[in-house]
Amino acid sequence: MTPPALDGLLAFPLTPFAEDLSLNLDAFAEHVESHVAAGAGALFVACGTGEFSSLAPEELAALLHTARDVVAGRVPVWVGAGGGAASARAGVAAAAAGGADGVLLLPPYLVSGPPRGLVDHVRYALGDTSVPVVVYHRSPGVFTAATARALLDLPSVVGLKDGYGDVDLMTRIVTAIRATDTDRARNFLFFNGLPTAEMSAKAYAAIGVARYSSAVHCFAPRIAHRFHRALTEGDTAVMDALLAGFYLPFVALRDETPGFAVSLVKAAARLRGDKVGPVRPPLGEPTRDQLDRLERIVDHGFSVLKGIEAA
Numbered sequence: 001m002t003p004p005a006l007d008g009l010l011a012f013p014l015t016p017f018a019e020d021l022s023l024n025l026d027a028f029a030e031h032v033e034s035h036v037a038a039g040a041g042a043l044f045v046a047c048g049t050g051e052f053s054s055l056a057p058e059e060l061a062a063l064l065h066t067a068r069d070v071v072a073g074r075v076p077v078w079v080g081a082g083g084g085a086a087s088a089r090a091g092v093a094a095a096a097a098g099g100a101d102g103v104l105l106l107p108p109y110l111v112s113g114p115p116r117g118l119v120d121h122v123r124y125a126l127g128d129t130s131v132p133v134v135v136y137h138r139s140p141g142v143f144t145a146a147t148a149r150a151l152l153d154l155p156s157v158v159g160l161k162d163g164y165g166d167v168d169l170m171t172r173i174v175t176a177i178r179a180t181d182t183d184r185a186r187n188f189l190f191f192n193g194l195p196t197a198e199m200s201a202k203a204y205a206a207i208g209v210a211r212y213s214s215a216v217h218c219f220a221p222r223i224a225h226r227f228h229r230a231l232t233e234g235d236t237a238v239m240d241a242l243l244a245g246f247y248l249p250f251v252a253l254r255d256e257t258p259g260f261a262v263s264l265v266k267a268a269a270r271l272r273g274d275k276v277g278p279v280r281p282p283l284g285e286p287t288r289d290q291l292d293r294l295e296r297i298v299d300h301g302f303s304v305l306k307g308i309e310a311a
Contacts, residue, residue, distance in 0.1 A: 004076060004102055004132050004158065006189060008041025009228045010213040011221075012049040014266050015063065017277040023059050025066050027275040031218075032070045034274070038221035040075060043067060047080035047104050048163075048193075049215050049262055054280035057094065064098045081125070082106025082136070088125035095131055102132040104161065107141025115147045119154075126156050136193060137173075138163030145169075145176035152177065152184055159189030162209065165200070171207045178208070195261035196251050198227050202239065205231060215261070216250075219268040223301050226308065238308055246301030253293055259283040264294060271295050 013035055016027035035043055045067045046052050046060050055063070064079045071077050079100045081091025088105065095103045108121050118141055126133060133156050137143050142164055143151075151157045162170050170190075177185050192204040192212035201212055210231070217224040223246060230238035254260045263283050269276045271294065278285060286294065 006042050006076065006159075006191075006211065009039070009217060009225055010042050010044060010191070010211065011035040011038075011040035011217040012044045012047050012213050012215060013067070014218050014269060014274075014276045015046060015050040015055065016275060017280060019277065021278065021280050023062065024275070024277055025062060027277065028063060029066050029070050031269075031274060031276060032067050035217065035221070036071060036074055038217065039225055040217060040221075042076040042078060042101075043071065044078045044080070044104055044213065047078075047106070049213075049218065049265060050080065051262060051280055051283070052080040052082065052106060054283075057090065060091065061094055061098055064095065064100055068099055076101035078102040078104055078134075080104050080106055083109040085121060085124050088121070089127050092125050092129050092131065092133065093127060096129045100131060102134065102158070104136055105133050106136045107138055110140075112140040115144050118143060119147050119150045122151065122157065123154055126154060130156060132156060132158045134159040134161050134189065134191065136161050136163055137170075138193070142169075143173065145172040148173040149176045149180065152180060152182075152188065159191060161191035161193040161213075162204075163193040163195075165194050167200075167203055167207065170204070170209065174208050196247060196254065198224075198239075198243070198247050199251055201227070201231050202236075215265045216247075218265050219272050219274070220246075220298060220301060223305050226305055241304055241308060242301070245304035246297065249297045250294075250301070253290060253297060256290070257284065257286070260286070264290075267291060268294055268298055271298065 016024040018024045046063045067077045079095045081103050082088050190209040192209050194200050197212035214224040227242050254264050263279050267286050
C-alpha cells in the first residue's frame with residue numbers, strides 16, 4: 001500500500017458536547033471548518049483529543065460523516081478506532097464503510113499480552129480491510145523494535161505514532177524499520193503523538209520523527225503553525241521563544257490535574273469562543289483559578305507570537 005500524504009501540521013479536533021453531554025454535531029462542523037481554514041494538513045477526528053474513549057459507535061460514525069461533509073475532500077479525514085479486539089475490529093470496519101481516509105488504531109483496552117500478542121491484536125483489528133492504518137504506540141500497546149518491524153508484514157499498516165515517550169526505544173524502532181531497506185520500510189510513517197507534542201518535537205525530529213499532531217491547533221492555530229514552521233526551518237530561536245513564553249507554562253498547568261491534556265485544551269477553545277462544551281467523565285473541568293491562569297498563558301503566547309512576527 002502506498003502511504004498516504006500526511007504532511008504539514010496534523011490536527012485532532014475536539015468533540016463538542018451540549019451541557020447535558022449529548023453530541024453537538026453543529027458545533028463540531030464549525031470546529032472542523034476552523035481547523036481546515038487555519039491550514040491543518042489532515043484531521044484525525046474522534047481520537048485522544050476528541051475523547052474517543054467516551055464515544056458510542058454511532059457517535060463515531062456521525063462524527064466521521066459530519067467531518068467528511070464539511071471537509072469535502074480538502075484534506076484527509078482519519079478517525080479513531082480501538083479498545084478490545086472485537087471493538088477495534090468493528091471500529092476499523094466502520095471507518096472503512098464510512099469513507100475514512102485512514103484509521104488511528106488506539107491501543108488495546110485494559111489488558112496486555114506478550115509482544116507477539118500485540119501484533120496479533122493489530123492483525124485481528126484490521127480484518128480484511130484495505131483502509132490505511134496508523135498504529136498508536138502507547139501503554140498498554142508498547143512495541144519492541146522487533147514487533148514494530150513485524151508491522152511491515154501487515155499491508156494496511158502505514159505508520160506508527162508514538163505516545164509512549166521513550167526516545168531510546170523509538171530510535172530503536174525507527175532504525176529497525178528503516179534498516180529493512182525496502183520501499184515499504186523507507187516510506188513507513190512515524191509520528192510524535194505525545195501530549196503537547198511541541199515540547200518534544202526537536203528531540204523527535206532528530207531521530208527521524210518530524211511529523212506530529214498539535215492539540216494547540218484546537219485553540220491557537222497561529223501559534224501552532226508558527227512553531228511547526230520554525231521546526232521545519234530549524235529556527236531554534238523561534239522555537240525556544242514559543243516554548244519559554246507559551247508551551248512550558250501551558251504544560252505546567254496541564255500537569256496539575258490528570259486528564260488535562262484534553263480538558264485544558266477544551267477549556268482553552270471555549271475561552272477563544274468555540275462552542276465545544278464540557279468534557280465527558282471521568283475527565284474533569286479546570287477550576288476558576290486554573291481558567292484564569294490558562295487565559296493569561298494563552299494571551300501571553302499571542303503576545304510572544306506578535307513579537308516574533310514583528311521582528
